[in-house]
Amino acid sequence: MAELNFGRVLRHAARYSDDVAIVDLGTGHEASYAEHLGRIARACAAMRELGIAPSDPFAVLAGASHGYVELWRAALAGGGVINPLNTRLAAEEIFYILNDSGAEVVFVDTTHAPTLAAARERLPKLRLIVQLGDAALEPACDLRLEDLLAAAGATQALPAEPGEDDAAVLMYTGGTTGLPKGVVLSQRAIVLVIHRMAMAYPIEPGMRFLSFMPLFHIGGISAWGLLLPFGGRSVILPSFEPAAVNAAIQTHEIQMIGAVPTMLALMLEHESFASDALASLRLILYGAAPMPPPLLSRLMTLFPKLALGQAYGMTECASTATALTPQDHERGGEILRSVGRTLLGVELEVRDADGVSLPQGEIGEIYLRCDSLMTEYWAKPEQTAASLVDGWYRTGDAGRVDPEGYLFLADRVKDMIVTGGENVYSLDVEHAIVSHPSVRQVAVVGIPDDTWGERVHAFVVCDPATTTENDLEAHARQTIAGFKVPRSWTLQDAPLPLSAAGKVLKRTLRERLT
């Protein structure tokens, strides 16, 4: 019985030898599958050369590039355990993670090398800083990966297949509250989440995918794994920029993207947008924030052949747990406000604070059980035990399930607002506001209030010259109870601050008010 490991997925992809695997619009690098797999094999050889054993974590601190993708795939092939670092974290947080993961080797781009080099004395485990890319060796770095790849010659041989339960990924999460925790994902988890997503979405052989999400988040990287067994062509931009995305879709006849709703809005609003130019699009996967209904309608009208998928997931489940499938989108109606249903291999329960299952329809904490669940939080047995209960993962998210199994998110459990003794879930309020046609983005938070304990406050991105608080309040009152309607508002033209995963940084917003 062959084991489930990503090395076999890579070997499967070898059949696409002459097809284009990757086009990096940042560096100009383009590679066929044979070339791409060769570079991955040589990156594995480089890791051995650097003293990285298959079970050793190594870190990456870099913007998105083909080199980053190669490091991911070399790790998953059995070259080491990848510890991708969120480039938006404060230096202190990055140092904490590096000391916690114990990575001795960090791969960096030239932008991020100085941060690390300046702090070597605070990173006692750090042994080598390895520079990515073609530039000449920077003083901040010890050596260049490209030189190691060249030294590895022309090998196309991947390392021995990793075991099914071997750690493959060490990805930190939870930086917005408390200390980051390292999520350990096994080879099996990585393979099974590919199965799950490939069964849910209409992935066509040879599909052309444009990547502009960060590669240090599970949401950004999972689409890459999804395309690989089908010989997809992945085109990569270093980051999201509406004009660049619109241009790349047109030039490369892109068929699939993954984005957060705000990005989609920015693409459509940008002067570079022309629906004809995006006619190649066949599949958009989105998630991480509520989709404004007018935006969804506009997408469905502009691109009638487009399949839409909304994903809800988290690092601990190796990405997507529930999805609103293309068929759900066609069906329409109230379920479009949900995050869909569990995909095959995932089970869901809604429980109360004591961990007791609630009757269908009641709001409680979402527990997930899935075949791609994390192994543990790295070196944190107590937090692992608190989060993994009898094989179920406590998400910390609140939600309810309708009779057909569609999951409606309510809030992060700890973000729930208690005002005058009533529980208010910010997503309820956000959905009520975002359906107003002028609203582009919204975030609702609780802020301390002497009278009510907390009061509901809304940050709304719209045109403050034409939209008033009264308009929005009247609109919200049509769909939610009075105690949920925000008592104070911030209307602004500028977008809300987002995490790299595309989630609104509510902590930052709260700090603005206190």
Place this chain on the structure above:
Amino acid sequence: MAELNFGRVLRHAARYSDDVAIVDLGTGHEASYAEHLGRIARACAAMRELGIAPSDPFAVLAGASHGYVELWRAALAGGGVINPLNTRLAAEEIFYILNDSGAEVVFVDTTHAPTLAAARERLPKLRLIVQLGDAALEPACDLRLEDLLAAAGATQALPAEPGEDDAAVLMYTGGTTGLPKGVVLSQRAIVLVIHRMAMAYPIEPGMRFLSFMPLFHIGGISAWGLLLPFGGRSVILPSFEPAAVNAAIQTHEIQMIGAVPTMLALMLEHESFASDALASLRLILYGAAPMPPPLLSRLMTLFPKLALGQAYGMTECASTATALTPQDHERGGEILRSVGRTLLGVELEVRDADGVSLPQGEIGEIYLRCDSLMTEYWAKPEQTAASLVDGWYRTGDAGRVDPEGYLFLADRVKDMIVTGGENVYSLDVEHAIVSHPSVRQVAVVGIPDDTWGERVHAFVVCDPATTTENDLEAHARQTIAGFKVPRSWTLQDAPLPLSAAGKVLKRTLRERLT
């Protein structure tokens, strides 16, 4: 980490509660998912009542019906290990299998009950003969399953989830040569083959499937598992009969079928055929025999929106190993004569008689490694060891692989014809003949010959009044070497004898000539 077991697939399907799960055109039974899952839960309770432990084999000797499907699913839910018996086997073969599997309980339909009842003294392990269906209790049977289901009340509770490596299926194979061997398939194998097929074919949620293949073959049952997680509606005919199949497709707006090429030809040739009436078809999976190119062209012309998939697989791999996907069919050309490429999770090597890998393009024995491989041949450690070599399964089939990985079958290794010192693979010859527009079916065998050792003989189904041996010989000479061209022919109007899996019974044909 949740395990891979079919119990979770069934629980996943519970969401489709009110949708129609199954329509049995033989018995008139129709059930929603809630009702179908309830009957499966009660069948599990009945098995416990009958003293069948989760690890105990039980046998089924019956035609296809909803009750048979329920027994399959009850076994896979953890109710027992299903040992489905080929109803076309001789009584002696069935007795051998029952004594080998050790099944103490056999579920039968009224047609097959007498065979078994008459031989009780030869079946020392047989404890109970349980009658399927609604008919009154036959004297040949000990009790009725329906009475046990009724006694189980209204339970919807499935048994505890089986373990990933637990045996789920004990299916006998190889009856045409030597003693049948029991293939043991684990829960994991059953789930992973569903993943693999669902990733390869365009399965739509709620798809309507018509089943007319026997349920005791892996090819006939695997489509059932494929549809279940997507809430498909399965319509079942007791057996293949062209007019009944054509009528059922029209009446039930069937979207998917699985068939052998001969069945498809018979459907199209039948007076009941009208292409408009079959316009609902979206996906045809076929396999087990070469597809005549004129038939394939006709299908693709008649149904331009139809996706076609050709599967090559075997019980030992829990069904499909390689497939010619719908996209391969669209591409067309020489690859249409192949059985496609390995699906994700399957690896293939072509080796010589010593087990050494051959250079790409050479003909040798096909070895497969896959994540759904059988655990063992039941109670046959020597045959297991001979077939499973370092995790690879020796198929006994000969073939070659093209540079892109497409597998071209040559023959069963033991069916290879040696004539005048040259190796002739019957499939090569069959492909050369079947492309003649008058040929409906062909089988090539080697027969003893004093001069040549063996000589190539072809059985051809065509109209002997209008097609001559000379026509066929001239046609074959255009594409194959002279020594491969048949030296003798049997031209007939009647179809060739088929096994229940739809494979031509070459042993029967050879016996006609000797």
